Amino acid sequence: MSVTLALVVGGLTSVGVYLITSRSLTRLLLGFALLGHAAVLALLAAGGEAGERPISGDAPVAELSDPLPQAFALTAIVISFGLTLFLLALARRQAQLTGDDLVEDDLEDRRIALETEAEGDDA
Amino acid sequence: MSHLVGVVAVLSLPNPRPAFVVALAAPLVSAAWAASKLSGGEVDTARLDWVEGLDLAFSFRVGPLGALLAVLVSGIGVLIFVYGHGYFGGGDRRGFAATLLAFSGSMLGLVWADDVWTLFLFWEATSVTSFLLVGTKSTDSTAVTAARRALLVTVAGGLVLLAGLLVLVDVAGTATLSEMGPVTGDQATVAAVLVLVGAFTKSAQLPFHVWLPGAMAAPTPVSAYLHSATMVKAGIVLIGVMHPVLGAVDIWSGLGVTVGLLTMFWGAIGALRHADAKLVLAWGTVSQLGLMTAMMSLGSGKAIFAAVSLVVAHAVFKAALFMAVGEIDIRTGSRDLRSLSGLRASMPVAFWVMVFAGLSMAGVPPLLGFPAKEAAIEASLNESGASGDLILAGVTIGSVLTVAYTTRLVLALFSDKGGEPTEVAPFRWAAAAPSVLLSVLGVVGYVLAPSVTDWVVPAAATLETKSAGYALLRWPGLDSTAFWISMGIVAGGAIIGAAAARHSSPPETVGANNVDRLVDRTLDLAKWITGRVQHGSLPIYLVVMALAASLAVIPFLGSIDADQLHAWDRPLQAGMGTTVVAAAIAVAVIRSRIGAALALGVVGLGVSALFLIQGAPDLALTQLLVETVIVVGFVIGLGGLTTQFPANGFVWRSVRIGTAVLAGAAVTAALLASAENTPSNREALVAVAVDEGGGNNLVNVILTDLRALDTLGEVVVLVVAAMGVLALSRADTARGGGAPLSDDVRKGRR
Numbered sequence: 001m002s003v004t005l006a007l008v009v010g011g012l013t014s015v016g017v018y019l020i021t022s023r024s025l026t027r028l029l030l031g032f033a034l035l036g037h038a039a040v041l042a043l044l045a046a047g048g049e050a051g052e053r054p055i056s057g058d059a060p061v062a063e064l065s066d067p068l069p070q071a072f073a074l075t076a077i078v079i080s081f082g083l084t085l086f087l088l089a090l091a092r093r094q095a096q097l098t099g100d101d102l103v104e105d106d107l108e109d110r111r112i113a114l115e116t117e118a119e120g121d122d123a
Numbered sequence: 124m125s126h127l128v129g130v131v132a133v134l135s136l137p138n139p140r141p142a143f144v145v146a147l148a149a150p151l152v153s154a155a156w157a158a159s160k161l162s163g164g165e166v167d168t169a170r171l172d173w174v175e176g177l178d179l180a181f182s183f184r185v186g187p188l189g190a191l192l193a194v195l196v197s198g199i200g201v202l203i204f205v206y207g208h209g210y211f212g213g214g215d216r217r218g219f220a221a222t223l224l225a226f227s228g229s230m231l232g233l234v235w236a237d238d239v240w241t242l243f244l245f246w247e248a249t250s251v252t253s254f255l256l257v258g259t260k261s262t263d264s265t266a267v268t269a270a271r272r273a274l275l276v277t278v279a280g281g282l283v284l285l286a287g288l289l290v291l292v293d294v295a296g297t298a299t300l301s302e303m304g305p306v307t308g309d310q311a312t313v314a315a316v317l318v319l320v321g322a323f324t325k326s327a328q329l330p331f332h333v334w335l336p337g338a339m340a341a342p343t344p345v346s347a348y349l350h351s352a353t354m355v356k357a358g359i360v361l362i363g364v365m366h367p368v369l370g371a372v373d374i375w376s377g378l379g380v381t382v383g384l385l386t387m388f389w390g391a392i393g394a395l396r397h398a399d400a401k402l403v404l405a406w407g408t409v410s411q412l413g414l415m416t417a418m419m420s421l422g423s424g425k426a427i428f429a430a431v432s433l434v435v436a437h438a439v440f441k442a443a444l445f446m447a448v449g450e451i452d453i454r455t456g457s458r459d460l461r462s463l464s465g466l467r468a469s470m471p472v473a474f475w476v477m478v479f480a481g482l483s484m485a486g487v488p489p490l491l492g493f494p495a496k497e498a499a500i501e502a503s504l505n506e507s508g509a510s511g512d513l514i515l516a517g518v519t520i521g522s523v524l525t526v527a528y529t530t531r532l533v534l535a536l537f538s539d540k541g542g543e544p545t546e547v548a549p550f551r552w553a554a555a556a557p558s559v560l561l562s563v564l565g566v567v568g569y570v571l572a573p574s575v576t577d578w579v580v581p582a583a584a585t586l587e588t589k590s591a592g593y594a595l596l597r598w599p600g601l602d603s604t605a606f607w608i609s610m611g612i613v614a615g616g617a618i619i620g621a622a623a624a625r626h627s628s629p630p631e632t633v634g635a636n637n638v639d640r641l642v643d644r645t646l647d648l649a650k651w652i653t654g655r656v657q658h659g660s661l662p663i664y665l666v667v668m669a670l671a672a673s674l675a676v677i678p679f680l681g682s683i684d685a686d687q688l689h690a691w692d693r694p695l696q697a698g699m700g701t702t703v704v705a706a707a708i709a710v711a712v713i714r715s716r717i718g719a720a721l722a723l724g725v726v727g728l729g730v731s732a733l734f735l736i737q738g739a740p741d742l743a744l745t746q747l748l749v750e751t752v753i754v755v756g757f758v759i760g761l762g763g764l765t766t767q768f769p770a771n772g773f774v775w776r777s778v779r780i781g782t783a784v785l786a787g788a789a790v791t792a793a794l795l796a797s798a799e800n801t802p803s804n805r806e807a808l809v810a811v812a813v814d815e816g817g818g819n820n821l822v823n824v825i826l827t828d829l830r831a832l833d834t835l836g837e838v839v840v841l842v843v844a845a846m847g848v849l850a851l852s853r854a855d856t857a858r859g860g861g862a863p864l865s866d867d868v869r870k871g872r873r
Binding site for chain 1: 254430629654658666669688690691692700703708711726730734738740741742746749752753782783784786787790794795796805808809810819821822825826834836841847852
């Protein structure tokens with residue numbers, strides 16, 4: 001396992017987590033994109049050491065990098081691409097409707113929380 | 124089985140009027156069947172496999188005890204249905220009749236069960252159906268609270284029982300009751316206590332008696348049934364059935380007798396103080412159950428015999444008493460001992476029913492209650508030593524109070540209070556006949572005591588072989604100590620009862636309130652926790668999740684193997700990796716949206732380069748394409764938004780950074796700890812790809828040939844996402860679609 005790759009994955013995850021805990025839908029979306037990168041790299045890192053491109057005939061079979069994780073990773077890239085674009089559209093729509101792209105608190109949950117706080121004050 | 128058919132039949136009746144008549148067919152059949160088994164002595168078994176691998180089965184065994192109890196459950200059930208017909212008069216009672224039938228069927232299943240799990244299932248079924256029955260008047264808040272209380276107490280007890288049964292099955296090595304031998308030891312003690320607690324909740328023993336008096340909020344047919352032959356007897360039956368298995372455990376009889384006698388005493392006190400006739404009876408039931416619990420868990424041959432006799436006698440007289448009080452209730456509209464007046468003249472049938480059933484409850488000859496009570500006293504006399512004296516004293520005091528509250532009830536209910544006699548509605552045969560029959564049965568049972576003995580003795584003997592030699596005595600003779608004690612009890616009780624007839628000051632229903640308060644507190648706590656935990660802020664949820672997920676890595680830290688690690692696959696990896704991380708940090712730091720998007724583009728490019736270095740050109744190409752589209756999308760999609768991200772407070776920011784660092788470290792650690800990959804069989808892949816896939820690019824062949832279906836799914840996902848994006852971005856221009864936006868918002872933002 002390449003320590004560098006592991007560190008890169010960790011770094012991307014860190015920034016990703018930091019961003020998805022933001023209230024701004026745009027940053028959330030940036031965070032998701034970074035987490036997607038992290039996931040794909042993790043797949044690849046778990047797939048073994050670097051090698052020659054997995055095209056038959058280019059190099060001896062033993063020197064080729066493992067194609068199977070790459071196939072998985074390709075799928076992951078495409079799906080996270082779809083997700084990112086969809087979130088983007090959501091953020092844009094939210095901005096059109098409310099003027100900004102902030103994630104609001106769930107109103108029903110807030111109501112329950114406020115109720116119990118009020119009761120606590122009474123007691 | 125016939126009960127199940129009956130439930131369906133009643134529910135599917137086109138016409139509501141004969142609901143009760145149809146319903147009583149089922150208990151009639153089972154009562155007749157069980158009666159035919161009474162004296163036979165043979166044992167019927169039935170077994171229906173449920174889950175074979177787990178050795179779960181519905182297993183039944185109808186011996187003398189099962190037959191006797193079934194006669195009680197079904198026989199009184201028939202009378203209850205007749206009574207219900209009279210009690211309710213008209214109206215659609217199909218649902219009620221069906222529930223009552225289901226309840227009666229559950230009770231039968233319980234007394235016939237030969238497998239602890241079968242027993243437990245029916246045990247819970249009676250809890251649930253009785254909940255429905257008690258809460259029949261769903262518009263009445265008292266009834267609903269009472270039903271909830273009954274359900275909570277009995278189901279909580281059911282859980283305790285389940286735990287007890289699990290322990291018991293473990294220690295006994297079998298779940299079949301008839302195969303269990305006596306068990307002792309620590310584990311058996313635990314099982315004994317748990318099973319007893321379960322029985323106490325069902326049979327309303329201290330301190331779980333709180334649900335029973337409240338349960339009389341049910342319609343009287345339900346109360347009469349619940350309090351006499353069913354529900355509350357389940358606990359007694361359980362103690363009896365468990366006697367051969369757990370009776371040898373030290374704590375068994377001590378705990379059972381103590382709680383039973385205390386309950387007998389406290390129940391009688393409650394019955395003496397209430398002014399509502401039905402409540403008096405309910406508390407009386409608590410008291411009687413105490414005596415039965417004490418006798419059943421005492422466990423000597425005589426005591427078991429006495430307990431079974433008491434079960435029979437109590438079922439008969441208590442049902443009659445409830446029915447009579449219910450009849451008074453529906454015909455006068457009141458059950459208040461203080462206000463009802465002149466009923467002796469206006470309701471003679473109810474009066475004589477109450478007198479006979481009451482005398483039976485008090486244990487006066489010539490009624491069935493007398494020999495049963497005698498047996499209990501003799502059983503206490505047989506106990507030696509200080510504990511024996513205590514038991515005798517407890518039974519005696521409890522019995523004196525029993526006579527007292529019975530006397531008080533009958534005297535107060537039928538006395539003339541002066542003034543106008545209470546108005547009485549017309550007589551209904553269906554409401555009166557069953558109670559008359561039951562009170563007559565009390566006398567018949569006394570006269571035919573030898574026959575009753577023939578039924579009771581084999582039943583008791585299945586629990587305790589030493590019970591075989593006893594008999595219900597009509598006349599024990601003047602030289603019998605028990606007889607004189609019995610007479611003393613009657614005399615003393617009658618005096619106290621007559622004196623108490625003029626007073627009533629209902630005790631606080633302390634226990635019941637506590638249960639309700641516990642429920643309210645639990646709900647408040649749940650609400651409080653919900654308020655704290657589910658506060659509605661998405662970022663906080665995510666932080667909590669990330670932290671929890673990070674902690675999950677800890678157990679794997681130990682498996683990091685330094686030998687398998689190397690700094691980088693190729694030196695370039697290090698340079699590119701640094702670039703990627705730096706760009707990622709830039710994404711988070713840059714407060715301008717476009718700037719952040721561009722930084723994301725840099726990350727994407729860096730990742731592509733890493734792919735190339737890793738030997739994955741296809742990935743690199745795809746990533747490049749995707750990244751370009753995303754950056755363009757950002758610029759188009761969010762170009763109009765405020766260009767700066769809002770800043771947030773220092774503390775929250777620190778929490779987020781801390782969580783983020785922890786999550787990153789956790790992921791890195793997890794990766795480092797993961798086992799080395801076994802490479803896929805590349806030779807085979809190459810062969811397949813070239814020969815069958817017809818391509819040299821292995822990744823492409825995997826995606827388009829080997830995993831073609833997956834790729835198709837992936838394409839579908841992309842199409843759906845694209846349609847979503849399209850719909851969302853066109854929503855503001857579509858006529859009538861989207862939410863209305865004021866013009867200034869549009870102008871200002873776009």
